[in-house]
Amino acid sequence: MLHQILFIIFGLICVAGAVNLLAQRHPINSALSLVVVMASLAMIYLLLGAEFVAAVQVIVYAGAIMVLFVFVIMLLNAGAEERTTGSIIALALGVPGVIALGALVGWTLISHNQQLGGVSVGPTNFGKTQNIAHLLFKDFLLPFEITSVLILIAIMGAVVLGRRES
Amino acid sequence: MNESILTLVTFLPTIGAVLLMFMPRNDRMLRAVALIVSLVTFGFSLYLPIQFQHGVNGFQFQTDKVWISLANIHYHMGADGISMWLVLLTTFLVPLGVLVSWKSIHDRVKEFFVLLLLLETAMIGVFLALDLFLFYVYWEATLIPMALLIGMYGHERRVYAAVKFFLYTMVASVFMLAAIIYLWAAATPHSFDYATLRQLIAQGNISTGALQWLFLGFFIAFAVKVPLFPLHTWLPDAHVEAPTAGSVLLAGVLLKMGTYGLLRFNVGMFPAQSQHNAAWINTLAIIGIIYGALVALVQPNLKKLIAYSSVSHLGFVVLGIFTFTQAGTDGAVYQMLNHGVSTGALFMLAGMLYERKHTYEFKEFGGLATPMPVYATFFLIAVLSSVGLPLMNGFVGEFLVLSGAFQYKALYGILGASGVIWGACYLLWMYQKVFYGEIHHDENKTLPDIDRREQISLWPVAVMALVMGIISPYWMKSIDPAVSGTISQASQARVAPAATNLSAGGQK
Amino acid sequence: MNPISIDQYVRILPELVLTAFGIAVMMIDPLLKPSASRRPLGYLSLLGTIAAMGATVVQMHALATDPSFGTPGWFGMVRVDNFAVFFHMLIPAISAICILASLEYLDTQKINTGEYYGLILFGTVGMTLMTSAVELVLIFIALEISSIATYILAGYRRRTASSTESAIKYFLLGSFATAFFLYGVALMYGATGSTDVLAIQRALAPGTPSLLAYVATALMIVGLGFKVASAPFHVWTPDVYEGAPAPVVALMSTGPKAAAFAVMLRVLFATTGTGWFALIWISAALSMTIGNFGALIQNNVKRMLAYSSIAHAGYILVAFAAQNDIGISAAIFYTASYAAMNVGAFAVVSHFASGGERYVSIDDYAGLGKRAPLLAFTLTIFLLSLIGIPATAGFLGKYYVFTAAISAHSNAMVWLTIIGVVNSAVASYYYLRLIVMMYMREQTVAEPPTPATPSMRLALVIAAIATIWLGVIPGRTLDRATQGAADLRPKTTAPSADLKAQQASQPATLVK
Amino acid sequence: MVPLSWYLILSTILFCMGVFGFLLKRNIITNFMSIELMLNAVNLSFVAFANYWHARAVQGVTPAGVEKALSGQVFVFFVMVVAAAEAAVGLAIIIAVFRTRETLNVDRVNLLKL
C-alpha cells in the first residue's frame, strides 16, 4: 500500500516534470524539469528495489548528462524558443500518431495486466550491486569492454566537431 | 570444335572489344582491327552452316556447363536451324556496320567500335542461349550498347531517342524476367533450361491462368522489341536518330530478337496459350502491316519511312509465326533473315546519303539518279528486295507467310497480302522522291557517287538479296525441321479449330 | 579460472584488429604536423581494414575446421557463423574502398584531421560486431557505435551548413528511432524474459506469443526500419546523404545498412512467429515506389542516389518478405552487390565533386565521358548495375531477390515481384539520365576535372571489378550467402522448411 | 504490491511525452532532451521487467537463470552509457550547427529538403 502511494507520488512528479519540460519555452527550464523527472525516476527505481540503477541514474543522468546539457545551453546562450510553425505535419500527423501509439501500447499493457501480475519487492537479491557486477563482468563482459570504443568515438567526435576553427 | 564453336563465335567480338579498349587512339588502326575482328567472327560463324546436320530437328553444337550452381543456372548454348541463321545474319551484318561507319564516325572512334562489338556478342548470345537466365542476360545486354550507340553517335534528338528506346524495352523486358523466374520456381528441381521448362509446361503442371500471365510476360517483352503495333513508337525515333551502323543492326538484328523470342519462347513453350491468343496477336500484326505501311507512305523523312516499313514488315513475321503452319512459320523465319538483309541495306544506303547531305528529309533530295547512278542502282535493288519482288529474298518469305496465314484463316491471308500493295506504294514513292525528277538543289548535282569502300559494303547485301531469293531451299532445309519442331505442339493444339477455319475459307 | 580461451578472441578478431589499428591511428595523429595531409593515416587504416579481412579469413578457417566455433561465444554474446563471417568480410571491404576513396577527398576538401580514419575504423568495429552479436545488449551497443561514428562523419565538413545539418538530422532522428528500438527491446524483454536473440527465438517458437511480443516486434521494426532507410522510416535519408561528405555517404549507405540488415535478419527471423510479413510487404512496396519515383526528379546526384538507396532497401525487403531460405540468402547477397555498386558510384561522385563539393548536380556531369573516360566508364558500370542490367552485381542481386519472392509461392509475393520489376524499370530512367549526361551531352563545367589519384582509381577499379564479378561469377559469394542463410535459420524451424520444400515440389497445387 | 502495469504505463506516458517533446519543441537542445526522456522511459520499463522476471526466476518459472534474469538492469546501465556518449556527440553536433547557422531553432535547419 505504501508502495502504491509512493509510486503514485513519484509517478505524478515524473509526469509533471515531463509536462513542464514540454511547457517551458526556455531550454534551461526544460533541462531542470528533466532533472526532476530523472530524480523521481531514481526514486521509483528504489521502489522497485533496483538500488544500483537508482544510484547510477542520479550520478550519470542527473549528474553528468544533464550538467552537460546545461553547460551547452549556457555556452550557446540559448534563449527562449521561437514560435515558428515549420512543421504542420508534426501537429497534424505526428500528434495523433503519438496518441495512437501511446494508446495502443497502454491498451496492450492494461489488457495484459492479469497476465503480468504484480511487482513485489521482497527480500531478494534483485538490486544488489554484487549480482549486477557478476553479470556485468562475466556474461556482459564483451559489451562492457566494447563500450570503451563507444566512449572513445564519442570523445573523438566531440573533439572533432567542437574544435575551434583553425 | 563442335562444342566450343558457339562460345567462340559469341565471344570473339568481346575479345576484340577488350583488345580495342587497350589500343591507342589511332582511328585507322581501331577501324581496321574492328573490321578484322568482325570478319574473323563471320568466318568462324560460317563453320555453323557447313557443319550443321541439315534436316535434323533439335539443337546442335550444344555446350552445357554449370554457371551458377546454386540456382541451377547453366551456360547452355545451342543452335538449331532458326537460330543458326540468325547468328549468321548478325555476323554478316556487323562487318558491314563497321564498314559503313568507317568515315561517318570520327569522334570517339574507339568507344564506337567497342560498343559495336559488345553488341555483337550480346546479339549472338540471344539467339544461342538455351538457358532462360542466360538468354535474359544477353537480351538485356543488347540494350546498353545500342542505347549508347544511339545516344552518343546519333543525330539531333539522339538523347530522346536513346532514352525512349531504353525505357520502352526495359519496361517491357522486366515482365519477361518475372515470368522466367516464375517458371524457374515452378520447375522441380528448379531450372532455367529451355527444354526442361518446355516439357514442364507441356505436362500441364502449371495452371492455365498462370500460363496466360506467363505468356503475356514473355509476349510484351518481345512485342516491344519486334515492334508490334501499338508498341512501336520507339522505333521511328530510334532509327532516325541512330548512326547508320546502329540502324542497320537495330533493324537487321535487334528486331529479330523479338520475333525470334515470340517463336522460340511464346509459341515454343506456350503452344496452347499461343493458340488461345493468336486471334488478337494476328490482328495486331495485320494492323501493323497496314498501319506501318500507311504511315510510312506519308513520312517526309527517308529513315523514318524505312523505320515504319520495318513495322510493316515485322508484322508479316509475327503473322507468320502465329499461324502455326509450316509454311507461315518457315516464311516468318525466312522473312526475318530477309528483312535483316534488305532493310539493313536500306539503312546503309540512307546512311551514305546522310554522309553526303547531312539530312534525311526528302525535300532535300530528288533527281539523285543522275549524279549517283551506281548508288541509285544499289538502292533500287534494296527497294525491290524490300518490296518482295519474286526472285529476290523478300518474296519467298512474304509468300510463305501469307500462304500460311491464308491457310490458317483466309481473312488474315487476304488482309496481310494487301501489304504487298502498300509496300510497293511507299517504297516506290520513296525511290521516286530521292532519285527521280529534276534536281532542285544545285549542290545535289555534284554529289559524289559511292566510292569503293561503300560499294564493297553494299555488294554483299545486294548479292545476298538475290541469292536468298533464288536458292531458298538451301536455308529452308535447316529452317524447316527446326520450325516444325518448334511449332509442333502449337499446331497440334490447333487441330480442332483448324477444321472450322478451313471450311470457312473454302467450300460454302 | 580463465574462461576466456583463444577461441573466444578469434570470435572477435576482426573487431580487435580494427580497434588496434584505430588506436594506432589516434596515437600517430598527434605526431603529424597539424597542417599535413593525413594520407599516411589513411594507408594505415586501409591496412587495418585489410587486416580485418585477414582476420575474417582466420574466422572462416576456424569455422570450417571447428564445428563448435559456430556456437555462441563470450557467454552467449556473439555467434560467428557463416552469416556473420559473410558480413565480416563485406564490411571491412566496404570500409577499405571508402578509405581509398577518402584519401583523395580529404586532401581536396583540405581536411587534415586523423580522427576521420579513426572513426571509420571504429565505426567498422561497430558494424562488424552488429552482424555477429546475438544478444540485444551487444547489438544495441554495436549499433550505437556504428551510428555515432556515422553521425560524426556526416558532419565532418563542419564548416559547411549542409554537412552539419546533415549530421544533426541524422543524429536527432537516429536517436529518436533508437529510442523506439530500445522500447521494443524492453518490451521484448518483458515478453520473453531475455535479451538473448536465440533465447527469444526459443521463447517465441512454441505456441502463440503474447501480445506484448507483437508490440515489441513492431517497435523494433520501427527502429531497424529507420536504420535501413525503408519506407515510411526513410525520410531522413535524402537530406542526410545530400549533406554528408560523399565518401562518408558511400560508407553509410552501405556499411551500416548492411549491418542493420544483418541485425534485422537476425532479430526478425527470431520473431518469425509474430507474423510481420505484411508489414515488410508494404514497407518493401512503399520503399521501392517512393525511392524510385522520388529519384526521378532529383537534380543532385547525391540526393538521387539517396532516393535510389531507399529503393534498394525496398528490394532487399522483398527478399525478407519471401520468408524463405532463398530470401535470406538473396538479402545477404543483395547487400553485398549493392555495396559494391553504390560505394563505387559514390566514390566517383566524391572525386568529381571537387573542392567544397561544388559539382554534385546532374548537369555538371555533362560530357564527363569525354573529359574523364575512366571515371565515366566506371560510373556507368555502377549505374548499369544499379539499374539491374545483366552481367552486373545489381542484376544478379535483383534477380535473386525476385526469385526468392516467387519461390514463396504466394500470390502476394508475385504481386510484390511485379511491383518490384516495374519499379526497377522506372528506376532505369534516372540512372540512365546520368549516363546520358556523361556520354550524350556537351560539357558545361568549365573547369577541367582533376585527374583521379591512383588510390581513387584503385578504389574505382576494385568496385567495378567487384560489381562485374558478382554479376558474372557469383557462385562462391552466393554459396556463402546460402550457408549464412542456413545458419541463420536454426534447425528448430526445420519442419516448416521441409514443408516449403514439399510445396515447391508440387507447384501446380500452389499456383492454381 | 504495485501492479507491474502501473510502471509500464508510466513508462509509456513518459515515452509519449518524450515523443511529443521531440515533435513540438523548437529548440534543438530541448528536442534532444526529449530523446533523453524517451530513453528514461525505456529504462523504467527495463527495470520493471527485470524485477518481474527476477521474481519469476526465483519462483523457477523461467528456464533462464536467476542471475541472467537481471539482464534488464544491466541493459539500463548500458543505455545510460550510450546516452552519455550520445549526449557528448550530440551536443558537439549542436554546437557545430550553431556555429554554421547561428540558430538553435530546429525549424530553421531545413536547408536540405525535397
Added chain:
Amino acid sequence: MTDTLHLWVIPLLPLVGAAINGLFGRHFKNAVVSAVALLFTAASFAYALWAVLQALHMQLPYQGSVGTWITAGNFSAPFGFYLDQLSMIMVLVVTGVGFLIHIYSVGYMAHEGGYYRFFAYLNLFMFFMLTLVLANNYLLMFVGWEGVGLASYLLIGFYFLRDSAANAGKKAFIVNRIGDFAFLIGMFLLIQHFGTLNYTGIFDALKNADKFPIDQGWGWITITALCLLGGATGKSAQVPLYVWLPDAMEGPTPVSALIHAATMVTAGIYMIARSHSIFNLAPHALEIVAVVGCLTAIFAATMGLAQTDIKRVLAYSTVSQLGYMVMACGVAAYAAGIFHLMTHAFFKALLFLGAGSVIHAIGGEQDMRRMGGLRKKIPVTFWVMTVATFAIAGFPPLAGFFSKDEILGAAYTSPHGGHLLWAIGVITAGLTSFYMFRLWFMTFFGEYKPGAVDVGEEAHSPSAPAHPAHAAASHSHGHADDHAHGHGGVHESPWIMLAPLVLLAVLSFTGGWVGVPKFMGGHNEIATFLSPVLESPGNVGAERLQGAENGQLPAKEEEHAREEWILAGTSVAAAALGLFFAWFLYYKRPELPDRITSRMHGLYLTVLHKYYIDEAYGLIFVKPLLALSTFVFWKGVDQGIIDGMVNGAGTASKGIGNELRRMQSGNIRSYAAWVALGGAAVLAYMIWLGVGK
C-alpha cells in the same frame, strides 16, 4: 524429269545480256551494248525456235526442271519450265516480236542517254516475260508476272527526270500490284485446295469431275477464278485497273510497243487461257470475265476517240483490244483470244513502232494536231502504218479481221456470250476503226502544221491529274531534246528502224491466215493447234460445261456457216463505217470536229479526261488515304495517342515523384512525425494481428 530441251536457256539468255549490259554497259560503246542485247535476244529467239521444233515431235506438254525454288513443309515450287502449244505461240511471239523491237530500238534510241540502261532493262524484260510464259507453275509464272512489272516500271520511268514519267512508272507498278494481290490470293486458294501450284498437279486434279464438279454458285473455284481474273485485270489493263496503261506511254516508244502492246499486257490473257480448266468450272467467273472484257473494250474505245496524243490513242486502242481478248476468254473461246493476242502483237507493235517512227521523224512531237501530210515525207512509215491500221480496223484479209471475227463469232454463239456482247463488240470495232483512221488521216493527210495548238490550253491536255502540264505534248527532256538538234526537217527513219516495221507489216498482213475459219474455207490451223491445250467449246471441258442442250450444234453446220458470214460482214461493215466517218470528219471536213466538240463540250471533256476516272480514283482513294495516314494515323495515333500515352506515363511518374517528395519537407520535426505515424501504423497492425490470433 530429264530436261533434254533445257528450256531454262531461253529466258536465261536475255538475262545474261541484261546482266552484262547492266553491270558493265556503262563502260561500253553503244555499238557493243546493242550487239550484246541483240545477240542474246536473237539467240533466245533462235533457241526458242529450235526448242519448239524439237518439242513438236515430243509428247506435250514438255516439262523440265532445274531445281527447287521455294520449299516449306509439303509445299514446294520448282524452277520448272513447261512447253505446250500455248506457250509455244507465246514464246515465239515474245522472242520474235521482242527481237524485232530490239532491232528497232537500236536506231530509235541511238541518241539517248542511258543507252546501256535501256537495253539492260529491255533484256531483263525479255527474261521475265519468257519466264512467265514458260513456267510450269503459278509461282514461277508470278515471278515473270511481277518481273515484267518491274521492267515496265523501269522502262516507263526511263526518262526519270520527268516527274510524269516517274509517276507513270510508279502508277503502273502499284496498279499492277493491286492485281497481283488478287493473283496471290488466287494462288493461296490453289495451294489450299491442291497443295501445289504446278499446272499439271492442278489441272490433272481438276479432270476428276466427281471431285471437282462445275461450280454453279460462288464456291471457292469461282473465287479462285475471280482472283486470277483480278491479276489479269491489272496486268492486262482491264476495267477497273486499266488506268496505268495510258500513262505508261511516258516510256520510250519501243517500250510501248514491246511491253505495253505486244507482250506484257497480254500476260493476263495468257494466264486466263492457261487457267482455263479452272475458269471452265466456274461459269459465273466466266460471265464476269466476259463482262469485264466487253466493258473494257467499249470503254477504252470511246476514250480513244478524243485523244490527240498519238501514243495515247494507241494506248487506249491497246486497252480496247485487250478487252476483246479477255472477252474471248470470257466466252470460253480461249484459242480465239490467243489468236487475237498474236495478231494484235504484230499490228499493235507495228503501230507503235510506226508511231515512233513518226515521232522520230518530226522531232519528238506526239500531238497529232501538229502533224498532218506526212504521207509524202515518210512514205515507208506511211505504208506500214496503213497496213497496221487496216489490220486493227478489221478489214479482210488482214490479220486483225480473222482474229477479231473469231472473237465476235464466239461471243455471238457461245452460251456464255450472247448477242449483247456481240453487239458491243461490233460497236467497238466500229469505234476502233474510227479512231484509228482518225489517227491515220490526222497524221498522214492534210497539211503538216507543227506548232498548231497551244500547249497550255486546258482542254487539250488530257493527261493524268497529277501532272497536267505534260503528256499533251510530252516534250521529254531526254527524248525530245536529243532529237531536236540536227534534224532540220521531217525525215524518214533509218533502215534499222524501218526493217522491223516492214517485217511486222508483212506479219500483220498475213498473220491472220493461220486462223481462217472453216466457213471461209480455211482450216483454222491455230485453233487446231491449240486444241490439245485449250478445251474450247466442243471439247471435253465444253461438254461438261454446256451439257446436252448444245450437243446439236454440229448438226446445223450449214446454217451456222451462213450465220457466221453475216457476222463477219457486219463487223466489216462497222469497220467501214468507222473509216467513212473518220474520212468525213478528218479529211473531208476537218473543221467539223472542233464544231462538234464545242457543241458537246461537256461530253467531249468527259471523254477527253477519260471519264475523270483518274481524278475519281485520286479523290476517292488516294487523297483520303494520304490524309488518313498523315493526320489520323501518324500525327493522331502514333504521335498523339501512343506517344502521348508514353510521354504521359513519364510525366505522370514525375508528378508522382514530385508529390512523394513533398514528404521531404526538410523539417526534422516533420520527419519525426512520419516516423511516429509509421510507428503507430505498424503497431496498430501488429496488435490487430496479435489480437486476431
